[in-house]
Amino acid sequence: MKRLLFLLLITCMGTWCAVMAQVKYSINEHWLFWQGNEKPDAVPAEDWRFVDLPHTWNDRDAVDDVPGYYRGAGWYRKNLRFDETAKGKQIYLFFEGADQKTELYVNGQAVATHEGGYTMFCADITPYVTFGQENLLLVKVDNSHDENIPPLSADFTFFGGIYRDVYVVMKEPVNISLTDKASSGVYVRTPVVNDKEAEVEVEVLLNNATPQKSVVICEQTVYAPSGKIVKTWQEKIRLEAGAKNFKSVSRLKIQQPQLWSPASPALYTVKTQLKERATGKVLDEVVENFGLRWFSFDADKGFFLNGKPLKLIGTSRHQCYLGKGNALDDAIHISDVRLLKEMGGNFLRVSHYPQDPLILDMCDKLGILTSVEIPIVNAVTESEKFLANSLNMVEEMVKQSYNHPSVVIWAYMNEVMLKPPYDKKDGRYQSYCQEVNRQARELEQTIRGLDAQRYTLIPFHGSVSAYEDAGLFTVPMIVGWNLYQGWYGGNFDGFDKFMLAYKEKYPRTPVIITEYGADVDVRIHSDKPERFDYSVEYGDLYHEHYLNSILSMPFIAGANIWNLNDFHSESRGNAVPHINCKGITTQDRQPKNTYYLYKARLDSVPFVKFADSDWQLRSGLLNREGMYRQTVKIYSNQPRLTVLHNGKSLGTVNMVNGVGTIDITPVEGKNILLARADAAELAGCMDLLEFTFKGVKWQPGTDFTELNVTLGSPCSFTDVEAGICWAPEKEYEQGSWGYVGGQPFRPKTRHGTLPASDLDIWGTDKDPLFQTRRDGIEAFKADVPDGRYAIYLYLADLVAAGEKEVLPYNLGNDAVSTEMGTTVVEVSVNGQQVLPAYDIRKEAGSQRAVIKKIQTDITEGQGLNIEFKALTGKAFLNAIRIVKLD
The missing domain is CATH 2.60.40.10 (Immunoglobulins)
Structure with a gap:
């Protein structure tokens, strides 16, 4: 559709520019791209490749087996032609998002720079354009770490590239401003709303790029949700030559307003037209939706919308997708909000950064209340440049999303005390806390100055003392808690105890649970679920407890599940490497059990759904x-x-x-x-x-075909692609099958042990088969019938191949790196040596999947006896597959 619109506009450019007040079209197609930090002048033409926007250069390297992903520069170029009839227009390039530092050049001249990967920005390119011929656009985007640009670190991947839409916007020289932080130039406020009456204030920012004074008429028309005109009014305005962002404010009252709510998301519309006074010619037009509602947060009773209590329940959301990174089509953004609505959710935390404008458009339309935040995550940099960038992001966020009735909260500084640069015993820790407080207060003051109607929020991680050290409990209007009792530590009841203790200590501050969740790999099931086993069953238990507790505590105003979808986090290992699996849907948005749990509790439409519908x-x-x-x-x-x-x-x-x-x-x-x-x-x-x-029969009979067993784990694993079910281990008994000797491998952490390794296993996408194992195994026996067999031994040395990154958001649950020494093992099948002195580290190295295939014939009812003899170290086996070939 966008491609078709582009072609039509290019074909009709001369005519359209002559008769339309404003022209806006996407230029997403057919860019040339080159990845590198060098200047592009010396890059051979054959090294550039064609890409379409949205685009990211990290869609592959952020999920491969090579640690890290490219963080540097990428260059985009495109030729753009403007017809002679476009002369006299103001021409802008409008970017919805590029991560994270962007430099724009037109015909070799530097035009603009933008810092920050998640807000929109707009550049006036009029002085640099040549009409009637090709104009070269060159865009440098750089996602390198910069200590002065948030986020500094986070549990998500910082995808580089122009990953949202780019537009050309053409306006008359006298126009409604696009240059106030890339907002529409029209701000709608609703200072008074009740059941009987609403007061509406419309502020318009105007530009005059001509050298003469201009007298214009600013006409406002408000439409009811039905489309009926509520009121039209005009104001004569004298604009001085060169005026920028001249402010015009008008007010009206609406009687018996239709109120916006999740049950009835009624949207009013205001159409702002700028006209020449002398001729009546329309110079510019902006159409904005708005909603009439009032709301409040109470420390004891929670959230109220239009005077009625409403429990806010929903999710957070990250802007990435399977195989695409964060370069998403519009359809995915729209579908994500529909997923939340269909679940019965009424609350979306747009985290940890502003997202595609379609997200808030859909929340307005469907009745989803939202919190939006800037990407200060884990820590701050103690510099004025960092603060200046943060303040700019706040201003962009508020102005770009100001008119959305769905937005009720502005947030900032997620878990900002999670990773301070200094230990508490270091004398610099106190000064760091003071700096965090100073920056927080400046951000808070800025937000309240920009928007006096909405609430502010800082999400804390589960350490009361850390945020007391920084004095943050007195800064925002709402405290958000990111809590994971029963996942990163403790048990489920710890959540209830924590919240009751918080309420007792801070009784006057409203509270929202901004994060809670447990990682689930839908391929893993267990009859004995435990923390960090990634099983579906453990995730079910976690959410069942949390949801009951959240609904039972009236002082909890709302809660956001972490997360709507599984999302990219390159530094993670675990069951699905490079992915945080706490989503209630998968990366490609297939619902997990937990999605249906919430639908059963929140949705009023009659509903029945079997759990594990994907476990076929x-x-x-x-x-x-x-x-x-x-x-x-x-x-x-x-x-x-x-x-x-x-x-x-x-x-x-x-x-x-x-x-x-x-x-x-x-x-x-x-x-x-x-x-x-x-x-x-x-x-x-x-x-x-x-x-x-x-x-899986206890006694392999004459109809035996195969046996697939994970070692060191009570979990089962389903390989959907291969159509293989892997059963949990059991000990050998006469006439049956199972292991002999050894104990499950359980990596040590600061807080205990894990049921599986947290390493990314290279060379496989079946990591759970290699992340558990039985150490010190003596044999694996199976009393199978005579015949020809293939035996597959699954092996992995579970020691990190290099220095392992400690992830702060794991809260001490990273496996402690322990050098286990070299293991050399002799493997025999029914007394015949098949691996004489096998050294897995010498052959394959650490952290890599190895599958040794052995063929053997079984005769005379001897069954199968695979013996492991350690020559050095301890013998181990991660999984085994036995297949009868005849």
Whole structure:
């Protein structure tokens, strides 16, 4: 669509410029790109490649096995032609976002520089344009670390590039300003709103780029949500020559206003037209939506909208996607907000930075209340330049998003005491705390000066003392808490205790839970879930507890799940390397169980959904009698459900807090489950779940085909691509299969141990198969029938290949790097040596996946006995796959 619009505008440029007050079109297509810090003049033509915007150069290297990703410069160039009829116009280039420092050149001349990767900016290129011929645009974007540009560090990837849309905007010389921090030049305030009446104030900023005075008419027309005109009025304005951002303010009252809310997001519209007084010619026009609502936060009772209490429940959101990085199409931004609305959410934390303008447009349209923040994360730099950049970002954020009724909070300084540059014992720590406080107060004062109606917020991590040291409890109007009890430490009840203690100590300050969550890899399941195992089941337990607690505490005004989607964080290892898996949807927005849990609690539309709907290939350890019981979870906002398995009724399930469970005995092969609401009027309220079950027999019989086992873990793993189910380990018993000897590998941390390694395993995307193992294993036995077999030994040396980065947001849960020494092992199969002296580190190095395939014939009922003898160190095995070939 944008490409078509571009072609039409180029074709009709001469005519359109003559009759339209303003022309705006995207120039996203067919840029030349080159990556490097050198000046582009010396770069050979063949080294440039064509790209379309949005674009990032980190979509691949931020997820590969090579530690780190490119942080440097990238150059974009494009030829742009302006017809002679465009002479006399003001011509602007408008960038919705480029990360993070941008330099713009037109025909070899420096035009503008912008610092900050997440706000819009606009440049007047009129003096640099030559009409009737090609103009060379050259844009340098640099995402290098800069101590004076926030964010300094964060648990997300800083994708470089022009990753949002770029537009040409052409206006008459006398126009509505685009140069007030790239805002629309029209600000709508609603200082008084109630059920009976609303006062609306419209401020317009005007420019006169001509050398003469100009007399204009500023005409305002307000439309009701129905499209009916509420009022039209005009003001005569005399603009001096060269006037910039001349302010015109007008006011009106609206009787019996339609109020904006999540249930009824009624949007009014104001159309501002600038006309020549003498001729009536329209010089410029801006159309802005706005909403009429009033709101407040109470320290005891929470949030109120239009005089009524409303619990704010929703998510935070990062602007990235599977395979795309942060260079997203409009459709993804729109779909993300719809996902939240369909879940029943009413609150979005736009974190940790302003995002594509479509996000707030959709929140206005769908009725999602929002908090927007600038990207000061983890720490500040003690410099005036850092503060100046932060203050500029605040001004850009507020002015660019001012008119959105969805915005109720401006935020800044996320977890700013998480990673101070000095230890508390260092004398410089106190001066750092004072500097943090000084910068916070300047930001706070600036925001309140720009917008007196909305609230301010600072999100803290779970250390009261750290923010007391910085004196931040008295700065913002709302305190936000990022809390992970039961994930980064402690247990679920720790959340409740923390919040009650906070309320007792700081009873007068409103509070929001700005983050909470647990990492979930949808491929991992466990009957014995534990912290940091990344299992679906642990994530379920975490959210079930937190949601109940949040809803039960009236003083908690709102809560944002961390996060709407799994998102990129290059420095992470874990089950899905380079990805933070706390999303309630995957990177490509497939809902996890937790999404449906919230929908069951928040959505009023009748709803039924089986948990684990994406777990379509399942396995389980059968008992000696060949039976297996599996607990199936169901989400619904209905009180009772009837459940059928393969057409046979299993009875009624009572729902408690949106969740119900029932035990089933899955059959080998296809299983079909049906859950439906009991009420006759809800006959269509049902869900169907189909999955294939492959039981792992206790005793391998004559029909044996394969055995796939993870070692050192009680978790199962599903390899969807290969169609393989990996069962958890068990100890060997006569007539069965399992390990002999050893103990699970559990990496040590400052706070205990982890159930799996947190290393990125190179050379595989099946990291969980290599992140657990059994150390000191003596053998793996399987009493399988005679035949020809392939044995696959999965091995990984779980020592970091280089210096391992300690991640501050892991709060001490990084594995302590321990040198385990060299392991040399001898492997024999049924007494025959197959690996005489295998040194994995010598062959493959550390942190790399190795799969050793061994073929063998079993005869005379001897079964399979794989023995491991350590020549140095300890023998280990991460996983094993045994396949019968005949």
